């Protein structure tokens with residue numbers, strides 16, 4: 164299996180960027196706050212152990228850590244209903260808001276993606292748009308949205324609550340409804356907060 168993270172530095176930066184999404188509102192990740200969050204919120208625990216599992220890919224001497232990570236993920240999956248294929252390429256700053264029936268089977272997710280309860284991203288088994296979706300950077304996926312097929316959700320897009328998305332969604336757009344249609348070019352602005360951008364610049368929710 165190929166390495167998911169090429170270096171330990173890349174792994175640590177990713178862990179930090181993920182944590183920042185959860186507790187970075189005031190501009191930094193404080194260890195005590197993160198620990199409290201970890202203990203109280205299985206959505207963050209899921210992301211944490213998924214990243215640990217990913218770090219072990221291609222590093223076979225870490226097989227015991229991988230086994231532990233998979234056991235934790237299995238337990239969390241049964242507790243929370245979150246099911247994400249661990250080998251899915253998911254950019255830094257991945258945020259799962261709440262939990263309950265979240266399924267992700269995607270080609271890739273970009274950086275700073277938000278996904279929340281009862282969302283499904285998955286496969287379409289036939290037709291021109293068969294396959295699994297590719298999700299861009301800074302995409303907000305509203306509660307209960309379903310996105311399936313070999314389609315692309317563009318960077319900075321927002322998908323409305325309970326939408327069913329079966330076609331490409333352009334960059335910076337808002338798509339809602341069943342089937343989803345683009346209703347504006349407002350994008351995900353305001354919905355993605357507490358994140359670190361590609362240049363490493365922090366965007367806390369509130370001024371420090």
Ligand SMILES: CC(C)(COP(=O)(O)OP(=O)(O)OC[C@H]1O[C@@H](n2cnc3c(N)ncnc32)[C@H](O)[C@@H]1OP(=O)(O)O)[C@@H](O)C(=O)NCCC(=O)NCCS
Pocket residue numbers: 260261279304305306321322323324325326337338339340346347349354
């Ligand atoms: C998609 C979304 C981001 C768009 O936000 P917005 O750009 O501010 O747009 P608005 O909410 O003003 O809606 C614009 C229009 O689309 C409609 N609309 C919005 N979301 C819709 C949806 N999911 N399905 C159908 N229509 C929808 C609105 O009724 C409104 O129609 P109108 O102009 O006829 O009144 C927002 O509607 C949304 O779904 N947010 C997700 C919230 C969420 O997941 N909350 C749970 C947190 S736990």
